[in-house]
Amino acid sequence: MILKVVATEEELNDAFSIRKEVFVHEQNVPEELEIDEFEDDSIHFALYQNNRPVGAGRFRELDGFGKVERICVAQNVRGTGAGKVIMHGIEEHAKGKQISTLKLNAQTSAIPFYEKLGYEIISEEFMDAGIPHKTMKKTLV
DSSP states (O other), X not given: OEEXXXXXXXXXXXXXXXXXXXXXIITOOOHHHHSOTTGGGXXXXXXXXXXXXEEEEEEEEETTEEEEEEEEEOGGGTTTTHHHHHHHHHHHHHHHXXXXXXXXEEEGGGHHHHHHTTOEXXXXXXXXXXXXXXXXXXXXX
């Protein structure tokens, strides 16, 4: 698998296509909530396997910390380490920007995945797009 920092419109469309597949079609998130006003302010990541997009994520800098968002993996590659590849790439990107703290809003079903990567819950449960979430945080070393 190859993770790319999105540099072209085609790569951005690849990232959006996976996000729509996972969030809009599988999880029934309204498309107007999935593609939002922060797209232009974000660094996007696209994960490829055999030249086909299979995962995506985005990163924003906010108030001295990094915000990890829209992490998703196509159904056919879940459980293969694809999500870990995306998260590792985003963390390395943050380190390169001298950002030492990352936060994300995890769907509660994904919390064990993020905990294995060293993230800790820092909020109560809340609803986002009709899906229960908790905010998580990690300090990078």
